[in-house]
Amino acid sequence: MSLRVFAVAAAALFATAPVMANDLIDATDPARILNIARGFGSADLEKDSQGDPKITGRIEGTRYTIFFYGCTNNTDCDDIQFYAAWNGNNKFTQAQMNEWNRTKRYGKAYLDRDNDPVLEMVVNIDYGVSRRNIEDSFNWWKVALRGFKKDVLGEN
Template identity: 55%
Template sequence: MLKPWMMIAILLAAAGPLSASEIVDATNPEKIRQLAQGYGSATLTTDGTGDPMIRGRIDGTSCAIIFYGCSENRDCKNIQFTSAWQTNGQYTLEDMNRWNRTARFGKAYLDGDGDPVLEMNVNLDFGVTERNLDDTLDWWRVALLQFRGEVLTK
């Protein structure tokens, strides 16, 4: 009779390693753009320093994916989802703090003009599965919808 740990070892060995095509990291902006396009428009471009950046829309909301930890504008390590709204200063720090206290995903703050910004950092150093990043994109979509509905409807 096999011991429980032997059964686990056999099952893990039978499953085999993840294939390289299932792993996504920030060194592949085009793959991230493809995944983001599943939630709306997504165009790969560059930021002011030449690092990759993806601009697009999710459910009508303009947003961007900014790449960080890049070496010579490639081989990036992390990304950040971000969206900002021009609102003529009608929101308060208390509105942002209330969101930050209750929301699981996405941090909110007021920019230098008093306009709300929602961001979500994603560590992709060493990679994640495509399914994981797709799920993270979906959490970003949910955070955008909730932020618009709970904060920006004031």
């Protein structure tokens, strides 16, 4: 009897595996990522200067962009990068950026060529991740944006 239970359980596991694989989200389908982005605020799918997809959106009023990387002919991309920049805020120091990077797990900070603060977060979704995983990445991005605005930019 226990062999039969094992066989039924194994068959059920293998029967659901293809369905689970189809549910994985990767950078080859920007529309699915856009759908998730819209759950966190406004978002639109566009193209960057190279013709690769990009998403522009807002989370809690903060404008950000998701860039798609590793694309082949502007499709079949490998990973994504969250990006936010604050123009005209060139009163910040490299020491502040270093302190952020030293003390925070999510969101890499630096000063761009104009000395404006930038926050980025790379998300490896090559080979696919679950919807819950990508939603968790959006949550970490939201936390990083909120913390950066408070701790570095001095905004509430």
